[in-house]
Amino acid sequence: MSRFLSFLFPQYTWKRTTSEKVVYLTFDDGPIPGVTEWVLDLLKEQQIKATFFCIGDNIRKHPHVFQRLLAEKHQVGNHTFNHLKGWKTPLKEYIANFHQCQQEIEKHQKPLAQLFRPPYGKIKKEQGKYIVDQGYEVIMWSLITKDYEAKISPQACLNRTLKRVKPGSIIVFHDSIKAEKNMKYTLPLLIKHLKEKGYSFALL
Numbered sequence: 001m002s003r004f005l006s007f008l009f010p011q012y013t014w015k016r017t018t019s020e021k022v023v024y025l026t027f028d029d030g031p032i033p034g035v036t037e038w039v040l041d042l043l044k045e046q047q048i049k050a051t052f053f054c055i056g057d058n059i060r061k062h063p064h065v066f067q068r069l070l071a072e073k074h075q076v077g078n079h080t081f082n083h084l085k086g087w088k089t090p091l092k093e094y095i096a097n098f099h100q101c102q103q104e105i106e107k108h109q110k111p112l113a114q115l116f117r118p119p120y121g122k123i124k125k126e127q128g129k130y131i132v133d134q135g136y137e138v139i140m141w142s143l144i145t146k147d148y149e150a151k152i153s154p155q156a157c158l159n160r161t162l163k164r165v166k167p168g169s170i171i172v173f174h175d176s177i178k179a180e181k182n183m184k185y186t187l188p189l190l191i192k193h194l195k196e197k198g199y200s201f202a203l204l
Contacts, residue, residue, distance in 0.1 A: 011132060013204075015142040016168045021199040023169045025050040026141070028079060028117065030175035031058050031065035038184065039175050040068060046191055048201040050074055052175070053117040053139070056081030056101030063108070070109050075203040077115030077139060078102050086123035094127045115139050115204060139204060144172040147182035154185035161190055170204070 016024060025043075030036040030052060043050055052074055059066045070076065081100040084093075098116070105111060114136040118127075121140055128138055143164045147157055165171065171190075173183050194201075 012128065012138040012140050013170070014140045015170055016204075018168045021167050021197065022202050023165060023167070023171055023194060023199055024204050025171055025173065025201055026053060026077075026117070026139070026204070027051070027173050027175045028053045028119075029055055029058070029083065029179075031062045031069060032175055032177060033062055033065055035177060035180050035183075036062075036065050036069065036175040039173075039187070040072060040074075042188060042191075043074070044072060046195075048191065049203050050201070051077060051115065051139075051204045053077040053079040053115070054101075054105065055079050055083050056097075056104040059101075059104045059108070066108060075113060075115070076105060076109075076111050077113075077117055077204075078105065078136070079117055080119055083119045085120055086118050086127050089127075091124070091126050091130070094124075095130055098131060113137070113204065137204075139170065141170045141172045142166075143169045145182070145186060147179040147186060148174050148176065149182070150178075152182060154182050157182040158186040158189055161186055162193060165190070165194065167199075 027039060027050060031054060052069055054076060078101045081097045084097050086094055116131050116136045117139045131138060145157055145161045146152055173187060
């Protein structure tokens with residue numbers, strides 16, 4: 001599906017083209033106490049940097065977790081303030097929510113890169129055009145783990161991820177309560193597998 005969508009929307013980033021064994025771990029919907037902190041502990045232990053697409057209202061509610069994320073030199077991207085579904089949101093409201101999230105991020109630190117990921121991957125053409133025109137890179141994905149799917153077992157989540165990963169993959173996990181069980185099972189085993197295969201991990 002992402003290959004088809006990347007053909008339709010080439011102005012967005014779906015993968016990094018590379019022949020090197022490198023992947024890009026990304027996490028959506030945090031920061032969430034306990035969950036995001038668990039991820040940060042694992043990444044620190046494994047000496048890996050990742051990119052976190054944060055919901056502005058979660059930054060507002062949990063600034064201490066966000067501060068740790070920044071202090072440990074991870075990358076931060078905008079994921080709207082209220083996790084809006086672009087297809088169902090008027091342009092003016094979507095833009096305002098996008099800016100509200102960015103303002104919340106910049107209360108703590110100006111990001112090193114201007115990155116945006118639309119919640120659910122759903123964004124209208126005019127919403128995307130506005131954000132790109134502001135100088136942002138719209139980051140999609142080439143591999144979504146579906147860790148948030150209750151009907152998918154942790155082992156099935158791991159299996160589908162291992163099957164699809166390749167050089168340049170932009171991998172989506174969620175540091176959320178809903179995804180916690182599958183994410184906590186899949187992430188460390190994926191990291192172990194990729195390191196054994198000679199992969200490295202990079203920031204977007």
